[in-house]
Amino acid sequence: MSRELTIALVGASGVVGAEFLRTMEERETPVKELRLLATSRSAGQTRRFRGEELTIEETTPAAFEGADVAFISASTAASQELCPIARDAGAVAFDDSSAFRQAPGVPLVVPEVNGVDLRDHAGIIATPNCSTVPLVLALWPLMAERTIRRVIADTYQSTSGAGTAAMAELTDQIGALMDERPVVIENFPKQIAFNAIPQVDVFQEDGYTKEEWKMLVESRKILHQPALPLSATCVRIPTLVSHAIAVHVDFDAPLAAAEARALWGGQAGLTVVDDPVNGGYPTPLDCAAQDAVFVGRARQDVSSPNGLAFWCVTDNLRKGAALNIVQMVEWMLEDGCL
Numbered sequence: 001m002s003r004e005l006t007i008a009l010v011g012a013s014g015v016v017g018a019e020f021l022r023t024m025e026e027r028e029t030p031v032k033e034l035r036l037l038a039t040s041r042s043a044g045q046t047r048r049f050r051g052e053e054l055t056i057e058e059t060t061p062a063a064f065e066g067a068d069v070a071f072i073s074a075s076t077a078a079s080q081e082l083c084p085i086a087r088d089a090g091a092v093a094f095d096d097s098s099a100f101r102q103a104p105g106v107p108l109v110v111p112e113v114n115g116v117d118l119r120d121h122a123g124i125i126a127t128p129n130c131s132t133v134p135l136v137l138a139l140w141p142l143m144a145e146r147t148i149r150r151v152i153a154d155t156y157q158s159t160s161g162a163g164t165a166a167m168a169e170l171t172d173q174i175g176a177l178m179d180e181r182p183v184v185i186e187n188f189p190k191q192i193a194f195n196a197i198p199q200v201d202v203f204q205e206d207g208y209t210k211e212e213w214k215m216l217v218e219s220r221k222i223l224h225q226p227a228l229p230l231s232a233t234c235v236r237i238p239t240l241v242s243h244a245i246a247v248h249v250d251f252d253a254p255l256a257a258a259e260a261r262a263l264w265g266g267q268a269g270l271t272v273v274d275d276p277v278n279g280g281y282p283t284p285l286d287c288a289a290q291d292a293v294f295v296g297r298a299r300q301d302v303s304s305p306n307g308l309a310f311w312c313v314t315d316n317l318r319k320g321a322a323l324n325i326v327q328m329v330e331w332m333l334e335d336g337c338l
Helices: 015-026 076-088 111-120 132-143 164-178 210-223 257-265 318-335
Strands: 005-010 031-038 046-049 052-055 069-072 092-095 124-126 148-157 230-236 243-251 270-272 293-300 307-314
Touching: 005 015, 005 076, 015 031, 015 046, 015 318, 031 052, 069 076, 069 318, 076 092, 076 124, 092 318, 111 132, 111 210, 111 318, 132 148, 132 210, 132 243, 132 257, 132 270, 132 293, 132 307, 132 318, 148 210, 210 230, 257 270, 257 293, 257 307, 307 318
Parallel strands: 005 031, 005 069, 069 092, 092 124, 148 230, 270 293
Antiparallel strands: 046 052, 148 243, 243 307, 293 307
16 A cells, blocks of 8 residues: 555544544555545634644535545535535545445445445445444355345444534533433434434334434445345434444354354454353443454344344444545555555
8 A cells, every 4th residue: 555645534523534534543544645624614623643733624626636535524415515526526535424325336335345346436435324334244254154034233323423513412411410400402302311212313204214224225235135134223322432233133044153253253344252241242332442343242043043143333433434434445555446
């Protein structure tokens, strides 16, 4: 990866933007020039990268001229506008929103699973939803040995998945409750402090939320399984970082928990933590600021002879967002398709 890149980072003032900076420093991304971009509201703020204070500029079409890649972590509407602009300026646009995930000709990629899809890009590449990434990475090695008949996934998603303001709302509500002050609700449909909200994103006509729909259609695209039967229930919980998922999978034949652990152990990007009697299972707090998807609590599903139940957790800001995109760039530099 000797080639140095000019990178435009849209959303530099946000929580995922901060994770991009941290991840690129830790992984020594070959950066020649880094342009920090955001809305006019954040322009003028500074962020530190490799010991240097960089000023955030307002995002304009001219900001993408001469860039090799653009990391875009903004609203869906902003991505719909900015990704084509970045592409037309000659950059490869890596989008963190849902704007292009289902668009024909746009790769939707977890590098450890379907990195080869990156070769077919046409200037825009999507990273999956932060709850889809750990699910498909945990399923992928199992699919080498069994055919999946059905997946049930129930998520426990942190407030950081809804952004910086949502994280602040959780801490503000906890403080208000401790001080016996009124709770202010702005970013969630109900009070998030000391609660669990079975709604992430808006409801659709079939009763599922858009977040649950994303897990279905994105998993199908990434795994190249267009008819994969999957049902999800996505729940917001009062944690700051990391998403967890309770997964039940039915296969075409039994898969022992020990075999699943062995398959996971050989999969890049996964870390097995599975000694529950002695407290060996991953939690959101354990996995914060970690790169891997952690899996544990593997056991036969007692309701199904071909079923496996397990638990997986990952930092949604890292592998669920920034790290996954940085890894895509690494994969493409190594492959020569960037």
